[in-house]
Amino acid sequence: MRQLSHNLGSWIKNKFETDDEKPGEQCMQVRQEIFDTYWRFTAMRQEVFFNKINNLPPPWTSDPIINTYKFCNAYRASDRVSQYLIKNVIYDDKRSKNEEEVILRVLLFKIFNKIETWEYLENKIGDYIALSNFDSNAYSDILQEAMNLGYVIYTSAYMSCASKEFGYDKKHQNHLALIDKMVVQCRVVNSIVKAKNFEGVFQIIQEYPLLGKFMAYQLATDINYSEIINFDENSFTIAGPGAERGISKCFLNTDGKTYTDIIHWMTENQEKEFQRLGLNFQSLWGRPLQAIDCQNLFCETDKYCRAAFPELKSNRKKIKSKFTLTPQPIDYFYPPKWQINEKVQETLGQRLTQLVPANLKQLNNDQQLSLELDSTLKATSLITDNVSKLHKIYEQESQFQQQSNNSKKSKTLQNTQIEKSQQLCLFE
Secondary structure, rough: HHHHHHHHHHHHHHHHHOOOOOOOOOOOOOOHHHHHHHHHHHOOOOOHHHHHOOOOOOOOOOOOHHHOOOOOOOOOOOOOOHHHHHHHHHHOOOOOOOOHHHHHHHHHHHOOHHHHHHHHHHHHHHOOOOOOOOOOHHHHHHHHHHHHHOEEEEEEOOOOOOOOOOOOHHHHHHHHHHHHHHHHHHHHHHHHHOOOOOHHHHEEEEEEEOOOOHHHHHHHHHHHOOOOOOOOOOOOOOOOOHHHHHHHEEEEEEEOOOOOHHHHHHOOOOHHHHOOOOOOOOOEEOOOOOHHHHHHHHHHHHHHHHOOOOOOOOOOOOOEEEEEEEHHHHHHHOOOOOOOOOHHHHHHHHHHHHOOOHHHHEEEOOOEOOHHHHHHHHHHHHHHHHHHHHHHHHHHHOOOOOOOOOOOOOOOOOOOOOOOOOOOOOOO
């Protein structure tokens, strides 16, 4: 794929320099406006991310669609659920670093992919989730109790398989039995640590029931956030259903090339595309978009186009989630092996100094409050911690209150041909 991407990069450069198309040349035809929207959306969404971090007041963008609807971050690891996984589930200093323990936590958290479900389990257990207290039947009873109270234990972000593979009637029972099989019975961690590449990890996970290709890819990515494995995220990718819809909107014709090839090309040529459109893209503290990010961005572009270009028909017509401001701030933390956390903390430190209430600067007319920088940060940290604790209590009281709407039956994807489109030949 590296050699393929190099050839594509050289070929597209030549194509931009001439409008003459060679006879018999194999081409991929783009919807130019939608293709450019992919890159513009990416830049805008990342701009929103940094505007929020820098404590700027909303709205964080002039784009009415992004202001109205909920969109994932340009970088998958920056989303709230991924941040919770990385910081609280994988790298929490109070949790075991044992590889089997880490695998258990990642799988259990990601199968449900919901912070409230994880915290509900730990609150009921009265301890950290660990192999020593993992019992699929006991955990199942706890989650059944939650559902009896009307709580929704699964995320609405993506659908997970719901067959009775392990003989249970309820989906969560079968999923817990799956985790028991993978972690306790098969000790899947032994195979994962021996995998020679990222695709090998994906293939190991995909062999288990109830896990389709896309879910296996997501789990492989989440495990790769930990210290168990350390593979290049760009070495392997696959497109989920949302990404496939986004690619279908960006391209009139893919010339039979795979979705994977397209995602890799986008990853390799991101800098050139941002420059072509004159976009000032702010990377993740120097880390460029990875294949998993470009894959996700096709999904988000599909969502964005439902509002921006409704004439592009697909089996999804509306954006289901509106944007709502979450009061609890995120202290961003990324896998230490990425080597960006020092820069992240510098940026967050600047945000914290801006959050110090003005009335702390003077206690009264006779006393001047003089604080050095670290004292200010400590005071602000206490304020932030207290707000976070209050918010966590509120979340625990109101978690699971909103029910997921029944999803409509999907219709067959129909692509509308747009006549005045430009051609962009990506492949030889």
